[in-house]
Amino acid sequence: MTNYLSALAALLVAGGASAEPAAKLAAAPAGTHLAGAPHYHQGPGSTLTFTFDQAGAASQGSFKQFTTDLAFDEQNLAGSSLDVKVQISSLDTQDKDRDQTLAGADLFDVQKFPDATFVASSLARNANGKVEAAGKLTLRGVTRDLRIPLVIKPTATGLELTGETSINRLDYGIGQGEWKSTEWVGDTVKLNYKVALIKAAGG
Amino acid sequence: MTLRNTTTAWGSVSKALHWLIVLLIITQWVIASRAESLPLGVAKLEALAWHKSFGITILGLALIRIVWRLMNPTPELASVTKPWERVLARVSHFLLYALLFAIPLTGWMMSSARNFPVSWFKLVQLPDLVAPSQQMYELMHSLHVGLNVALPVIALLHIAGALKHHFIDRNDVLKRMLPFSGAK
Numbered sequence: 001m002t003n004y005l006s007a008l009a010a011l012l013v014a015g016g017a018s019a020e021p022a023a024k025l026a027a028a029p030a031g032t033h034l035a036g037a038p039h040y041h042q043g044p045g046s047t048l049t050f051t052f053d054q055a056g057a058a059s060q061g062s063f064k065q066f067t068t069d070l071a072f073d074e075q076n077l078a079g080s081s082l083d084v085k086v087q088i089s090s091l092d093t094q095d096k097d098r099d100q101t102l103a104g105a106d107l108f109d110v111q112k113f114p115d116a117t118f119v120a121s122s123l124a125r126n127a128n129g130k131v132e133a134a135g136k137l138t139l140r141g142v143t144r145d146l147r148i149p150l151v152i153k154p155t156a157t158g159l160e161l162t163g164e165t166s167i168n169r170l171d172y173g174i175g176q177g178e179w180k181s182t183e184w185v186g187d188t189v190k191l192n193y194k195v196a197l198i199k200a201a202g203g
Numbered sequence: 204m205t206l207r208n209t210t211t212a213w214g215s216v217s218k219a220l221h222w223l224i225v226l227l228i229i230t231q232w233v234i235a236s237r238a239e240s241l242p243l244g245v246a247k248l249e250a251l252a253w254h255k256s257f258g259i260t261i262l263g264l265a266l267i268r269i270v271w272r273l274m275n276p277t278p279e280l281a282s283v284t285k286p287w288e289r290v291l292a293r294v295s296h297f298l299l300y301a302l303l304f305a306i307p308l309t310g311w312m313m314s315s316a317r318n319f320p321v322s323w324f325k326l327v328q329l330p331d332l333v334a335p336s337q338q339m340y341e342l343m344h345s346l347h348v349g350l351n352v353a354l355p356v357i358a359l360l361h362i363a364g365a366l367k368h369h370f371i372d373r374n375d376v377l378k379r380m381l382p383f384s385g386a387k
Contacts (some may be wrong), residue, residue, distance in 0.1 A: 052321075054319065055247065055248055055249070056252065056322030056323075056324070056325030057319070057320035057322035057329075058320065059320055094335035095317050096337075097243050101243045115268075140367070178244060178245045178246075181245055183245075183249075184247070184248040184249050185251060186246055
C-alpha cells in the first residue's frame with residue numbers, strides 16, 4: 001500500500017510539472033483510479049484569492065487560472081490526495097501596473113517560474129478532527145511544507161472545497177531587492193480558496 | 204484670543220484649522236508631484252500612503268471646520284466692502300470649502316477604483332467608495348487633478364482679496380486671520 005501511494009504521489013507530482021495535469025490524470029489507467037479514492041477535477045466558478053497588506057490596507061487579488069485535482073474518500077483520507085497548479089501569470093489585482101510589477105523578477109518572476117504547485121499525497125485529520133492536506137507548496141522555485149485546512153461538502157455534481165490559510169511571501173523569495181521590506185507591503189499573505197469539484201467519470 | 208469666534212474676530216480654533224489645512228495642502232502638492240514621478244515601487248507606495256493619510260486628515264479637518272463654523276458666529280465682512288466684493292468673497296469661500304471635500308473624496312474614490320484601498324496612517328482602513336474599475340479610476344483621476352488646478356486659482360483670488368483689504372482698504376480682515384494676532 002505504501003509503495004502504491006508513493007507511486008500515486010509521484011504520478012501527481014509529475015502531473016503537476018507537466019502542462020496539463022488534468023489530462024495526464026485522466027489518461028492514467030482506469031485501474032489506478034478504481035483502487036484509490038474517487039477522483040474529482042476542478043469545475044467552473046472556482047476562485048483562488050490572495051489578500052495582502054499594502055500600506056496598512058488589506059488589498060485583494062486573485063489567480064484566474066488554476067487547476068485542482070482531488071482524490072477524496074472520507075473513510076480513507078490516507079488514500080486521498082490533492083494536487084493544485086496555479087498559473088501565476090493569471091494574477092489579477094484589478095490594476096495593470098501592479099499586476100505587471102507583481103509578475104516582475106523581484107516578485108513572482110513569472111518568466112522563470114510560471115507555475116506554483118501544491119501537492120499533498122495524503123490527507124489527514126488534525127487534532128480538532130478537521131480535514132487537512134499536509135503537502136508541499138512550490139512557489140517561485142522554493143518548496144516548503146504547508147498544511148492547509150479543507151472544508152469539503154458534497155454538491156449535486158461532486159464536491160465543494162473551501163478554506164483559507166496564510167503564508168509568508170518572503171519564505172518563497174517573493175520580494176527581492178527593495179520588496180524585501182515589509183514596511184509598506186506585508187509579509188503575510190492570506191489565501192482563500194473555493195473550488196467546485198466535479199466527479200471524474202470512472203473515478 | 205479666545206477659542207470661539209465673535210462677530211468681529213476669528214477664535215483660535217478657526218485660525219488653527221485654517222492654517223493647518225493650508226500647510227497640509229501644500230504638503231500634499233509636494234508629495235503628489237514626487238509620487239507622480241516615481242515608478243511603481245516601495246518609494247511610491249510610501250509616498251501615496253502619506254498622501255492618502257494627509258488627504259483623509261484634510262477631509263476630517265474640513266468637516267470639523269464646517270461644524271465649528273456653524274456652531275460659532277462668523278466675523279462680519281468689513282463694512283466698506285462693496286456688494287460685488289461681498290459676492291466674490293462669498294462665492295470663493297464657498298468654492299474653497301467645497302474643494303476641501305471634493306478633492307479628498309475624488310482621491311479616495313480614485314484609490315477604491317484602482318483597488319488600492321485607503322488606510323489612515325496604518326491605523327484605520329477606510330471602506331471602498333466605488334468598485335474597482337479602470338473607467339472610474341480615470342474619471343476620478345481627471346477630476347482630482349482638475350480640482351487641484353482650480354484650488355490654487357481660487358486660493359490666489361482669496362489671497363488677493365486679503366491683500367487688497369490690508370494694503371488698499373487698510374482694514375483688519377487679513378490681520379484677523381493671522382495666527383497670533385489678538386482679537387479686538
